[in-house]
Structure formats: structure tokens, C-alpha cells
Amino acid sequence: MLSFWEKNTFFSKIDVVIVGSGIVGLTAAINLKKYNPGLNVIVLERGFLPWGGSTKNAGFACFGSPSELLNDLQSHTEDEVKQLVEYRYKGLLELRSLLGDDNIGYEPLGNYEVFSDTDDELYAICANKLDYLNTLVKDIVGKDNVYLPADADIEKNGLGNTSHLILNTAEGQIDTGLMIKNLLGLAQSLGVFTLNGFLVDRIEDSSSGYYIVGDGGKVSFNASKVIIANNAFAARLFPDIDIKPARAQVLITQPVDGLILKGAFHADKGYYYFRNVGNRILFGGGRNLDFGAEETFSDGLTTIVQNRLDEMLKSIIAPYTNVVVDHRWSGFMAMGTKKSYILERRQPGLVLAVRCGGMGVAIGSLTGKQAAELIQEEF
Ligand SMILES: Cc1cc2nc3c(=O)[nH]c(=O)nc-3n(C[C@H](O)[C@H](O)[C@H](O)COP(=O)(O)OP(=O)(O)OC[C@H]3O[C@@H](n4cnc5c(N)ncnc54)[C@H](O)[C@@H]3O)c2cc1C
Missing domain, CATH: 3.30.9.10 (D-Amino Acid Oxidase, subunit A, domain 2)
Incomplete structure (x- = not known):
């Protein structure tokens, strides 16, 4: 059971609880404090470290390979695909400007799509559409010829069983550990309090907002508003979500x-x-x-x-x-059944910011920022 001191010091007068300390949760917290420094924002994290995709990922800072975009164009309109690319590209710019390139170990080394000898047909389709794809992304990225054939780089990189490469010249890679460490540091410097080892079991409506129950039912307290940023695990709190x-x-x-x-x-x-x-x-x-x-x-x-x-x-x-x-x-x-992320006000004071798929490095910080905006509107 919590003592009076623990209850009074850590769990009273909470304006916003954020569930999950990944990229989305931490950027939501950071942006809330920037919009409204007086808010009492706490982040609840089940792990002793952030224990989700944000600390386990590969650190690709990418927004779309030729085959992926062509595949997307079969089920989405051109405008929808452009919006997907734009959101990812803007998300990467957001992360880079929030922390600075040195603080995320950003390296603009490009990102290659690799085609083996069994991918000849796919390569031919992609190669034929490079001009089209370059036009599609030109205004978003602000440069010509984002995609380039790069077969000469097969030998340069020592690749085996590879017939072709196409280079996306505007993508890069980051140091995932550095990014999350600096997100945590920035959040802390702005007065965000992160509680590790706190598994949120359920969230209930209460007269003053929401009632947060965690740690196997041992801890419960009220918060005025909540952002759910626990990625796939959101399905455990809200089983009806498409995740x-x-x-x-x-x-x-x-x-x-x-x-x-x-x-x-x-x-x-x-x-x-x-x-x-x-x-x-x-x-x-x-x-x-x-x-x-x-x-x-x-x-x-x-x-x-x-x-x-x-x-x-x-x-x-x-x-x-x-x-x-x-x-x-x-x-x-x-x-989910759709590729897009979920950012929605589920009910007043409760925002979902989840399902970044395999693109959270690109879109996580923008999703977190938009979640903060949705909550901020309610204060
Ligand atoms: C192996 C791997 C490689 C990837 N590579 C890339 C890549 O190269 N580029 C790219 O853009 N994306 C990549 N991704 C995807 C990207 O990492 C994710 O989309 C992104 O990190 C999601 O961020 P998030 O903040 O939504 O969730 P997470 O980082 O998963 O954070 C959610 C947090 O919530 C916590 N949590 C869960 N349930 C609870 C609860 N009930 N109570 C309290 N806390 C809870 C978790 O411990 C976790 O820390 C990769 C993912 C993986 C797994």
C-alpha cells in the first residue's frame, strides 16, 4: 500500500498520465510541458528502462522504398501515399530538430533496397517507375532524384547474391540508444516525472477524469487526462482497438x-x-x-x-x-488491418497514440506531438 507521503508526493494533482515511455510517450510528454510548463505530467513505464520498440529497433530513419511505395499504390490513392511519405519525412525532421542530429547519432548514409537474382521481375517494375517515384516525393523531400539505381554499390559494400540496388539518397540511420537516452533526459529537464516498473492494469472513468490502476491492483490514483502510448500493448487495455x-x-x-x-x-x-x-x-x-x-x-x-x-x-x-x-x-x-497509425481522442481527456508499425523512428515524434496537441486543447 502507498504511504500518505508517497500518495501525496507522487500521485496527487496529476494533470496528465502518459502510459508508455517510448518515442511516442516521451515526445508527447515533452511537448505538453513545452505548451504548458505548469502541467503535472507523469509517464508510467512497465520496464526498468523503456521496454518497447523504441529501445529495440534497428534505427532506420526511412520514409519509403520503391517496392513499398509501389505496393502501397495498389491499395491507396496517390494522394494517400504522398500523405504517408510526407508524414514520415516530417516526422524525421521533427525528431532531428527536437534533439539535434548529434544527439540521435544521425548519419545520412542513404538506404538501399536490395534485389537478389530471384527478384528480377520486382526490380524491373521498380526501375521502370523510378522517374515516377522521384516526381512523387520531390516536393516532399525538396530534391530531385531521391531514388537512384546503384548497382555499382553492390561490390563497394561487399554484398553477395545481389543483382541490383536502388538507393534512397534522402534516408539515414540513427543511434537508437542515444535517441531514447536523450529523449528521457529532455523530458526530465522539463519536469516530466517518469515512473519505471509501473504496469498499468486498467483505466476507468472517474468523477475527476480517470482512475489509473496498476501494479497488479496495488496502486490506484486519479489523473485529469490520459495519453495511451504503449504501442501494441494498448490492445490489452482496450481490446476493441485494431492492433x-x-x-x-x-x-x-x-x-x-x-x-x-x-x-x-x-x-x-x-x-x-x-x-x-x-x-x-x-x-x-x-x-x-x-x-x-x-x-x-x-x-x-x-x-x-x-x-x-x-x-x-x-x-x-x-x-x-x-x-x-x-x-x-x-x-x-x-x-493493424490498416497501415496508418492510430491518433484519436477516444473520449474527452483520453487520447490514443499507438500503432506506429515498423516506422516509429520516422513517425513516433510527430505522433507524440500531435497527441500532446489533442490533450492541450482540453486545458
Ligand atoms: C526489432 C525492431 C526493429 C525496428 N526497426 C525500426 C526502424 O529501423 N525504423 C523505424 O522507423 N521503426 C522501427 N521499428 C518500429 C519502432 O521501433 C516502433 O514503431 C516505435 O518504437 C514505437 O514507439 P512507441 O513509443 O509507440 O512504442 P514503444 O517504444 O513500444 O513504447 C511503448 C512503451 O509502453 C510500455 N508499456 C506497455 N504496456 C504498458 C503498461 N500497461 N503500463 C506501462 N507501460 C507499458 C512498454 O514497456 C514500452 O516501453 C522497429 C521495431 C522493432 C521491434
Whole structure:
């Protein structure tokens, strides 16, 4: 049970509770304090660290590969696809300006789409549409020829089993750890209080706003308003939301002597992604090998995915040298029947900002900012 002191000091007169300390939750908190420094904002986080996609991701700062955009154009109008790209691009600019490039380790090294010899048909479609795609994104990115054929870079990066590359010249990569550490630091400097190890069990309506129940029912208190920013886990608080978890598995190698891979790459419609982290290789993906098994809330690694990653690491990514895996982990994304994120006022004083899919680095900070705007309107 909470003591009087604990109750009085930490859990009274709370203006806004934010559930989840990932990119979305922290940027929502930061923006709320910027709009209204007097607000008492607390962030509740189940992990001893932020324990979601925001600390587990691959750090790709991307807004759309050729095959992805062409695929999207089959189910969305051109205007809708432009809006998706614009939101991601603006989101990246937002993150970069919020923290500064040095504080997120931003490197504008470009992002390649990798085509193997079994992807000839897909490559031909993408190559034929490059002019069209360049026109589509030109005004958003503010430059010509964002997408370029880049077959010469296959050898430069030492790739095996690769027939073609297309380079997105306007994408980059970040240091995920640095980003989240600096988001936490900025939030703290603005007076946001983050409580770690606090699992929110449920949220109920109360006469003064919302009643937050957590820690297995042991702690409960009132807050005037709430932002839900716990990504896939929002489905546990509100089972009617269109969200499913999607686990993603990742590995990183030990430092590789003479590593020539530089930049970010993705293959097989984005189901595999790899990049250099200094002179290490980070490599993830393989969810498509068993979608059912990866639709889970459990941390973990599977043999089928890890074996495939090991095999591709040696045959495609660094066939010219011996690589040793240093570390493996998994994390969660939130997916739905639609690709778009969810940002909505579910009821007065309760905003959902969830389901950033595999694009949270790009869109998370803008989604958090917009969630803050929705709540701020109500004060
Ligand atoms: C392996 C992997 C690689 C990825 N690579 C990229 C990439 O390269 N580029 C890109 O743009 N995106 C990538 N993503 C996606 C991106 O990381 C996510 O979209 C983004 O981090 C989501 O941010 P968020 O703040 O919405 O959620 P999260 O970062 O998941 O934060 C939600 C937080 O809520 C907490 N929480 C959950 N339930 C509760 C509860 N009941 N009470 C209290 N706290 C709770 C969690 O512990 C977590 O810290 C990747 C994701 C993964 C898993």
C-alpha cells in the first residue's frame, strides 16, 4: 500500500498520465510541458528502462522504398501515399530538430533496397517507375532524384547474391540508444516525472477524469487526462482497438575487421533489414517465415528465424569475411488491418497514440506531438 507521503508526493494533482515511455510517450510528454510548463505530467513505464520498440529497433530513419511505395499504390490513392511519405519525412525532421542530429547519432548514409537474382521481375517494375517515384516525393523531400539505381554499390559494400540496388539518397540511420537516452533526459529537464516498473492494469472513468490502476491492483490514483502510448500493448487495455503485436528479432555482430558495408539496406519487401553500426553489422527480420509465431506478446528468439538470419548474414551481407554474432534480441511492433497509425481522442481527456508499425523512428515524434496537441486543447 502507498504511504500518505508517497500518495501525496507522487500521485496527487496529476494533470496528465502518459502510459508508455517510448518515442511516442516521451515526445508527447515533452511537448505538453513545452505548451504548458505548469502541467503535472507523469509517464508510467512497465520496464526498468523503456521496454518497447523504441529501445529495440534497428534505427532506420526511412520514409519509403520503391517496392513499398509501389505496393502501397495498389491499395491507396496517390494522394494517400504522398500523405504517408510526407508524414514520415516530417516526422524525421521533427525528431532531428527536437534533439539535434548529434544527439540521435544521425548519419545520412542513404538506404538501399536490395534485389537478389530471384527478384528480377520486382526490380524491373521498380526501375521502370523510378522517374515516377522521384516526381512523387520531390516536393516532399525538396530534391530531385531521391531514388537512384546503384548497382555499382553492390561490390563497394561487399554484398553477395545481389543483382541490383536502388538507393534512397534522402534516408539515414540513427543511434537508437542515444535517441531514447536523450529523449528521457529532455523530458526530465522539463519536469516530466517518469515512473519505471509501473504496469498499468486498467483505466476507468472517474468523477475527476480517470482512475489509473496498476501494479497488479496495488496502486490506484486519479489523473485529469490520459495519453495511451504503449504501442501494441494498448490492445490489452482496450481490446476493441485494431492492433496486433508483431515481434521482430534482431542480431548484432562483433566488430568486423575490414567491414566495408556502410549505410542501411533492406531486402524482400522490407522483411529483412541490415546496416552497419560502426564496424558491426546489425541485422533483423524474418517475421514472414512464421507470421503466426511472431504475433505474440512474448519476448523470445526462434530457431527458424535465427537460422535464416545467420545464413543470410554469411551469404549476402558479409560473404567476404568471417562474422561472429555478438548478441541477439527481440522487440515488438504494433500492426493493424490498416497501415496508418492510430491518433484519436477516444473520449474527452483520453487520447490514443499507438500503432506506429515498423516506422516509429520516422513517425513516433510527430505522433507524440500531435497527441500532446489533442490533450492541450482540453486545458
Ligand atoms: C526489432 C525492431 C526493429 C525496428 N526497426 C525500426 C526502424 O529501423 N525504423 C523505424 O522507423 N521503426 C522501427 N521499428 C518500429 C519502432 O521501433 C516502433 O514503431 C516505435 O518504437 C514505437 O514507439 P512507441 O513509443 O509507440 O512504442 P514503444 O517504444 O513500444 O513504447 C511503448 C512503451 O509502453 C510500455 N508499456 C506497455 N504496456 C504498458 C503498461 N500497461 N503500463 C506501462 N507501460 C507499458 C512498454 O514497456 C514500452 O516501453 C522497429 C521495431 C522493432 C521491434
